[in-house]
Amino acid sequence: MAEPVLELSDIVKSFGALRATDHVSLDLKPGEIHALIGPNGAGKSTLIHQICGTLRQDSGTIRLAGRDIGHLGVAERSRLGLGRTFQVSSLAPEFSALRNVMLAVQAQQGSSFRFFKPVMRDASLIDRSMAMLERVGLQDRARIPAAELSHGERRQLEIAIALALNSKAFLLDEPMAGMGPEGSKVLTGFLDTLRQEAPILLVEHDMDAVFALADRISVLVYGRVIATGTVEEIRRDPAVRTAYLGDHA
């Protein structure tokens, strides 16, 4: 069995008396889409924050490509290959789509401590960034400020940025949220091919997308993973049915 790319072991996080993450172990294997689902308040966001480094776990380890990243800051984890998108798009609003991607490319190429060469005449930045925008179909919107892009386009732009980071693992936080049915379909198709590039930890409410894409699903309820398995196993799991999916699953 292949080594997991991202591996959480026994993560615990409490806020006072509330245990938001309760001994969570989870892994992401090469080439797979692992969906993380759970009702509101299950602790999905808290878990994501711990993986990205905005929150520090109380105990447990997080490994990326075999390396312990549990004590690193957000920027360092990103540099090591954790590419994420946000539940609510988080971009530099005044910058064009292109410059948003260029920021990622420049970080990827190394130092941002270069003071004199204009970025807009730097072919190594622009060419690669345009290539990333093309992959998500935003090439015609490259010069539009991020603030003026549509909701769906901002989602695509975030994915282009994650692509530009040469990520080893993608962490996508509700990429379908707010997308129309047509947009969801296109995005589902895109994510389906993206898994070949790097495995995806997909946090998603859109069950159609989850069932269409996921190789494995983990169900988080009250901070605990109550089940992990294939789509079929999860559909059949009685605990999941009562806790989360209800009767329409």
Add this chain to the structure above:
Amino acid sequence: MLNRETIANLVLAALLLAVPLAANAFGQPFYVTLATRVAILALAAAGLNLALGLGGLVSFGHAAFFGLGGYAAGILATHAFSGDPLLFGWTGTNQMPVIWLVAMLVAGLVGLFIGLISLRTSGVYFIMITLAFAQMVYYFAISWPAYGGEDGLSILVRNQFPGVNTMKPVSFFLICYGVLITALAFFVLVRASRFGSALQAARQNEVRVATVGIAPYRIRLTAFAVSAAITGLAGALFADLNRFVSPSMLSWHMSGELIVLIILGGTGRLFGPLAGAALFVVFEYVLGGLTERWQFFLGLILLGTVLFARGGLLGLLAGKARHG
């Protein structure tokens, strides 16, 4: 090819050069001095503009760097004049290029230290902690008698620049103008560079910058120190303009004034500091001639700017700022 902002900038740069040259030709040295004041304040504000305009770091303590630059010039000149050793037997200097280097170094290092601590905070806390540091420097200067304490320090003879008679107002103006234009050219380069991209992105969205793998803290710290150094350089020139340094250069009024200049001119705009400084000095001169309470009217104008013309004078002249 030329957009409206470039045209506005060229006009401003040409005006600042033409007015004092004309005044000099007509034998009106007072206006030359006024223009020199504009150039120096613009330089100080251009330094702050790097931190505040590009980086969104609202420093309410840049008077510390302005004053430190001034004291660097004053102290070096005093020692050069008296021949008393300053450090390791060095008796100071009256050569501007050396003074500028020392002023920038001192202001930059103090900026690095202040930034190291204050950049761990943000928002109102950042404003207050930079103010607190600047006030510490201010009270230190007041209570330290060796260089004049509360009374300040006079520079008996204006410092020298190789090949230029700095006592001639127009020559000194040209030096200041040259330094200002150099600093603005530096600002253009930095703004367009990778560093400038990261700095501006960190102002817009800190989380985004960290998520692509750039730690915002180091970017901001560097910007803050460089910004301090430029404002310090302006302080050294200001000391030479007045041939006098006093703790008032370090006071929080000065910090506020620099912020006001930037807001009046246009935050983050290349020529915002110059436009703001020109407006400010003209108001001070024209309104100050009419009433002692000219700052009341300046306040009204500032209020009008903030409410109705957020882009400042350059926003009015050249429209909204554009990024590539």
